[in-house]
Amino acid sequence: MASTADFRNGMCLDIDGTPFVIVEFLHVKPGKGPAFVRTKLRNIATGRILDKTWSSGVKVDEIRIERRPYQFLYKDDMGLIFMHPETFDQIHIPEERIEGVQFLKEGDMVEAMVHADKEEVLTCELPSHVTLEVTYTEPGIKGDTATNALKPATLETGAEIRVPLFIDNGEKIIVDTREGSYVSRAKV
DSSP states (O other): OEEGGGOOTTOEEEETTEEEEEEEEEEEOOSSSOOEEEEEEEETTTOOEEEEEEETTOEEEEOOEEEEEEEEEEEETTEEEEEOTTTOOEEEEOGGGEETGGGOOTTOEEEEEEETTTTEEEEEEOOSEEEEEEEEEOOOOTTOOSSOOEEEEEETTSOEEEEETTOOTTOEEEEETTTTEEEEEOOO
16 A cells, blocks of 8 residues: 555556556645645556546555566467567467557567556557568659658558558568558668
8 A cells, every 4th residue: 555645657556446557746735725636647458547636645556567578479369479588478468458459460579567466468568660561552653752642551460551652562661650650661
């Protein structure tokens, strides 16, 4: 158990059985009345932000969240199978718990946030930028570059993004997994 005096950014709390992380907090001591703590909390599972005000000195349930690396092995009907690179333990993670799952390919490393007491994976994050091969895109028309024109392209994972006209089939590109957008050509 912790109290509001122990609050710090990044601290994880259990509120009504749901894990939240403190994004921001402010201890307020008004001229009249008791002190209180104003917080912005992010739901770890959904990513939604919640504003909550606490009376000063209230006890809260702190939870331990560990960040662990996992390597993506394959997909089956139960979900995606990942392996811890040091212990070789394999786990199933449902697709909805992985941010940017459409850019995930076999062998990629992800970082999982695990509830340490329950050994339950809460979310998984891909690296912010990944290198993928373009499997199909329409050819660009020469001289059609007066503006920042984009065209659709299908990647090796099956994801579809918009790329500049000069990108061709078979090229490797860098993709931002947070926004799902083209960053640049990959240096080979």
